Amino acid sequence: MTSTPLGTDGRLVYAPMPGRPQVTWPDGKLVAVWHAPNVEHYDYVPPGGGSPAGRVAAPDVQHYMHRDYGNRVAFWRMLRAVDAYAIPSTVSLSLTLLRDDPEIRDAMRERDWEVMSHGISNLRPIYDLDEAAESAFLAQSQELTRTHYGASLQGMLGPKISGTDLTADLMVEHGMTYHADWIHDEQPRPLRTRSGGRLVSMPYSYMLNDVPLLHAKHYPPSYFVDMVRAQIGRLVRDAERDGQARVACIATHPFLSGQPHMLRALSEIFELVRGDDRLWVTRAGDIADHYLEHHYDAQLAHARALAGEGPR
Amino acid sequence: MTVDDTGATVFAPTLERTSDRLRAPWALPGGKKLAVSVLLHAPAYVDVVPAGAHKPLAMQGGVGRETGEPRHGQVARLSQWDFGLTVGLWRLLDIAAEAGVPVAVALDAEGVRTKPGLAALVAERAGEVVARGRAANIVLDPAMTADEEAAYVASSVSAVAEATGRPVTGWFSPERATTPRTTAVLRDAGLTWFGDWPVDERPLALVDEAAGLTAVPFSLETEDVFALYARGLPFGDYERVLLDTVDQLVADADLLGARYLGLSWFGWVLGQACFADVAERVLARLAAHPDVLLVLPGDVPALVGGGGAGDAGAGAGL
Numbered sequence: 001m002t003s004t005p006l007g008t009d010g011r012l013v014y015a016p017m018p019g020r021p022q023v024t025w026p027d028g029k030l031v032a033v034w035h036a037p038n039v040e041h042y043d044y045v046p047p048g049g050g051s052p053a054g055r056v057a058a059p060d061v062q063h064y065m066h067r068d069y070g071n072r073v074a075f076w077r078m079l080r081a082v083d084a085y086a087i088p089s090t091v092s093l094s095l096t097l098l099r100d101d102p103e104i105r106d107a108m109r110e111r112d113w114e115v116m117s118h119g120i121s122n123l124r125p126i127y128d129l130d131e132a133a134e135s136a137f138l139a140q141s142q143e144l145t146r147t148h149y150g151a152s153l154q155g156m157l158g159p160k161i162s163g164t165d166l167t168a169d170l171m172v173e174h175g176m177t178y179h180a181d182w183i184h185d186e187q188p189r190p191l192r193t194r195s196g197g198r199l200v201s202m203p204y205s206y207m208l209n210d211v212p213l214l215h216a217k218h219y220p221p222s223y224f225v226d227m228v229r230a231q232i233g234r235l236v237r238d239a240e241r242d243g244q245a246r247v248a249c250i251a252t253h254p255f256l257s258g259q260p261h262m263l264r265a266l267s268e269i270f271e272l273v274r275g276d277d278r279l280w281v282t283r284a285g286d287i288a289d290h291y292l293e294h295h296y297d298a299q300l301a302h303a304r305a306l307a308g309e310g311p312r
Numbered sequence: 313m314t315v316d317d318t319g320a321t322v323f324a325p326t327l328e329r330t331s332d333r334l335r336a337p338w339a340l341p342g343g344k345k346l347a348v349s350v351l352l353h354a355p356a357y358v359d360v361v362p363a364g365a366h367k368p369l370a371m372q373g374g375v376g377r378e379t380g381e382p383r384h385g386q387v388a389r390l391s392q393w394d395f396g397l398t399v400g401l402w403r404l405l406d407i408a409a410e411a412g413v414p415v416a417v418a419l420d421a422e423g424v425r426t427k428p429g430l431a432a433l434v435a436e437r438a439g440e441v442v443a444r445g446r447a448a449n450i451v452l453d454p455a456m457t458a459d460e461e462a463a464y465v466a467s468s469v470s471a472v473a474e475a476t477g478r479p480v481t482g483w484f485s486p487e488r489a490t491t492p493r494t495t496a497v498l499r500d501a502g503l504t505w506f507g508d509w510p511v512d513e514r515p516l517a518l519v520d521e522a523a524g525l526t527a528v529p530f531s532l533e534t535e536d537v538f539a540l541y542a543r544g545l546p547f548g549d550y551e552r553v554l555l556d557t558v559d560q561l562v563a564d565a566d567l568l569g570a571r572y573l574g575l576s577w578f579g580w581v582l583g584q585a586c587f588a589d590v591a592e593r594v595l596a597r598l599a600a601h602p603d604v605l606l607v608l609p610g611d612v613p614a615l616v617g618g619g620g621a622g623d624a625g626a627g628a629g630l
Contacts, residue, residue, distance in 0.1 A: 216376035
């Protein structure tokens with residue numbers, strides 16, 4: 001273990017894209033696409049009360065009901081589009097739903113979705129947890145998933161995009177292999193950990209993501225389609241040019257993308273993804289596994305050589 | 313610098329007040345109508361800013377539209393800015409090379425110190441290397457002393473020049489944050505141009521204690537961070553802004569004399585895959601335009617002519 005905490009500034013292993021050892025995907029695919037539906041639970045009154053949306057004091061029923069609608073109704077509409085195009089999905093999940101919403105759990109299980117942790121509940125960020133509490137949080141996350149889903153978590157997107165200085169260290173110590181909070185690259189990249197355990201970043205997206213795009217920035221649904229088309233089109237062309245396979249993430253939330261007025265846009269997105277056989281439409285854990293098995297060592301060695309460091 | 317009886321400093325120091333009505337037209341070599349420079353920003357964002365350093369009050373990037381500092385532990389802004397250095401900058405450099413457009417790249421001290429390979433590759437690929445302060449979010453601030461400001465500038469310039477092995481004559485302040493002294497400090501540091509001021513459509517020779525420094529105006533309206541993040545334009549509308557700007561400036565040159573357009577683009581913004589085609593199409597259009605002179609910003613002061621046509625008549629009548 002290192003004596004100085006790596007913190008947030010010390011995690012990333014820098015190497016410019018030009019000159020890196022090549023990353024390739026199975027069957028010569030050029031861009032791995034993972035669909036990340038964020039299926040979230042929002043407490044009716046979160047621990048400590050407060051104001052969930054900065055609007056009114058909890059219970060904020062406008063906020064709560066809008067999101068609970070997502071799980072009660074909109075999730076199932078979204079699922080029709082997912083099924084129509086057979087989209088493998090990596091659910092960014094508030095893990096209490098595995099226990100508290102067996103219908104959603106079973107629907108995900110039937111479709112072989114990978115469960116990625118999105119924390120226990122989405123109004124319970126982990127910013128203020130000390131090491132013991134964060135370790136207990138991760139242990140509870142694995143336990144919930146093993147007990148109710150029969151699988152171990154491979155990765156996490158922090159609840160409400162939260163973390164601590166130790167999150168990456170503790171994730172790898174709790175058996176995880178990827179962390180989706182980092183959006184600094186178009187490929188998975190090694191993340192430094194205090195134990196030296198292997199953990200990679202998994203390119204998530206706040207660009208191809210219904211909440212920032214539609215909810216926070218007020219673009220229309222058609223712009224979500226435009227963004228996906230532009231992103232994937234460019235990634236494919238660049239991968240063809242430089243031979244570096246890349247990753248695109250399409251992040252959705254049932255309470256938005258499962259709305260009646262969104263189904264057309266969501267279907268168009270899935271249709272364009274399914275219409276290009278240069279794409280590897282898959283799950284985040286599969287991308288991480290492939291990268292760790294085939295590319296992690298070479299890319300890390302390359303970065304360490306650039307930095308003038310010897311092999312670890 | 314004049315302070316009035318309310319305590320306000322009414323006008324920016326070292327900048328002569330004038331307008332197109334009062335000055336002789338600017339002319340470009342070969343009768344070109346519009347000079348365009350492309351500056352690619354390659355800033356490094358520091359998540360934990362050292363005590364005593366000055367941070368911006370707000371900046372773009374992160375999960376949604378929030379511009380305040382993220383809570384510690386959320387790495388969205390840190391990693392989004394870092395994308396510019398891992399991927400975005402190189403994509404834009406490839407696009408510019410393909411179009412045959414020379415570009416300047418602005419680096420900061422943090423980036424060249426902590427990102428192995430960054431400085432060397434920029435030195436190899438950039439037409440010009442520009443200094444961009446200490447870090448993306450460690451900025452100049454009026455609370456600094458003159459010595460602190462001079463040290464900030466000097467250390468940034470020397471870090472970038474030494475790491476790249478390239479001469480540095482230009483400057484762009486992170487977040488365009490400055491003090492009333494900055495232009496004088498830049499001049500005294502031996503720099504010949506800076507890009508912070510979106511104040512005109514032609515480069516300006518500064519006066520008084522900044523005489524010798526040229527303000528090369530990098531437009532705000534056409535800057536990708538401002539257009540795509542602060543304003544939130546859809547990328548198609550941003551492309552329209554860029555192309556319409558070029559067309560109008562070319563047309564106006566017949567009325568007003570030659571125009572200048574500085575394009576200020578960030579690897580973490582326009583270098584994203586979803587936006588990069590905008591850069592590709594706009595640079596192709598510029599490269600093919602018979603009335604456009606593509607010029608590195610470091611070559612712009614010579615076009616002003618140090619008291620020649622560029623600033624003839626400046627200040628007259630005001």
